[in-house]
Amino acid sequence: MMNKKMKKALNNQLNAELYSSYLYLSMCAWFEAKSLTGFANWMRVQVQEELFHAMKFFNYIHDRKGEVVLDALAKPESSWDSPLAVIESAIKHEQKVSAMINGLVSCAIEEHDHAANQFLQWFVGEQVEEEANFGAVYDRLKLVGGDSAGLFAIDLEMAKRVYVPPAP
Numbered sequence: 041m042m043n044k045k046m047k048k049a050l051n052n053q054l055n056a057e058l059y060s061s062y063l064y065l066s067m068c069a070w071f072e073a074k075s076l077t078g079f080a081n082w083m084r085v086q087v088q089e090e091l092f093h094a095m096k097f098f099n100y101i102h103d104r105k106g107e108v109v110l111d112a113l114a115k116p117e118s119s120w121d122s123p124l125a126v127i128e129s130a131i132k133h134e135q136k137v138s139a140m141i142n143g144l145v146s147c148a149i150e151e152h153d154h155a156a157n158q159f160l161q162w163f164v165g166e167q168v169e170e171e172a173n174f175g176a177v178y179d180r181l182k183l184v185g186g187d188s189a190g191l192f193a194i195d196l197e198m199a200k201r202v203y204v205p206p207a208p
């Protein structure tokens with residue numbers, strides 16, 4: 041059983057993960073419209089990652105006999121000045137998510153909810169990976185600057201990303 045505060049906080053994170061998938065779908069659409077299909081593919085995979093995160097919260101709340109309460113999703117941003125601006129905005133978003141996960145861990149500790157704390161540790165590690173993945177794309181884009189050949193070379197790399205569901 042979870043207390044009210046923990047239930048509310050986990051439902052809030054479920055919404056945040058669904059919003060992440062929505063935001064990355066919006067970024068995917070932006071890349072598709074620019075014919076940067078490799079970047080679009082990369083974001084499409086990221087959408088699946090976020091849906092997996094959301095479902096992890098969904099399943100955990102049920103396992104702990106809590107109620108899942110779905111909330112409205114905010115309208116995601118849809119316009120950026122450049123591929124670099126898209127990735128920069130994604131990094132800022134991931135940093136925000138990492139802070140939210142840290143907040144949830146603190147909440148679990150304060151509420152002496154050891155099960156929730158253990159569950160959330162997976163996300164602590166996952167956020168390190170998420171920030172590193174986006175950071176690597178950002179660094180490569182910075183390296184090529186405004187060079188189109190460099191951008192297309194990165195696009196070809198981004199096309200190779202395949203969604204592999206993490207072990208449950």
Ligand code: FEO
Pocket residue numbers: 057060089090093134137170
């Ligand atoms: Fe679910 Fe990208 O954090």
